[in-house]
Amino acid sequence: QVQLQESGPGLVKPSQTLSLTCTVSGGPITTSAHYWPWIRQSPGKGLEYIGHIAYSGRTYYSPSLKSRTSISRDTSTNQFTLQLSSMTPEDTDIYCCARAGDNGMAYWSEGTLVTVSS
Numbered sequence: 001q002v003q004l005q006e007s008g009p010g011l012v013k014p015s016q017t018l019s020l021t022c023t024v025s026g027g028p029i030t031t032s033a034h035y036w037p038w039i040r041q042s043p044g045k046g047l048e049y050i051g052h053i054a055y056s057g058r059t060y061y062s063p064s065l066k067s068r069t070s071i072s073r074d075t076s077t078n079q080f081t082l083q084l085s086s087m088t089p090e091d092t093d094i095y096c097c098a099r100a101g102d103n104g105m106a107y108w109s110e111g112t113l114v115t116v117s118s
Contacts, residue, residue: 004107012087019082022036024079025078040093040095045093051065095111096108096110
């Protein structure tokens with residue numbers, strides 16, 4: 001059974017960089033045809049796709065966040081990490097990691113509320 005658990009701070013100051021790590025169990029993140037996205041969601045804005053890192057290590061970033069986003073991975077620990085720079089209060093959201101593949105985004109983490117406030 002695939003499980004994903006994100007970890008990171010729940011509170012970030014404006015202008016700081018958010019760093020969240022997703023730990024995957026139940027299979028290697030290098031498994032062919034799997035993609036590992038970060039998504040954020042809030043009641044007022046709905047779901048927003050931030051970007052992903054593919055099984056190959058290739059990355060994709062949403063055009064609206066590309067200048068501030070970096071997604072990397074550590075295959076030795078089966079983790080992938082989101083870094084989002086220049087945080088503002090508008091980045092306050094619930095951040096989730098997931099696994100995407102032929103059957104869509106079938107596995108999700110529980111989500112972490114990240115609040116941007118001084």
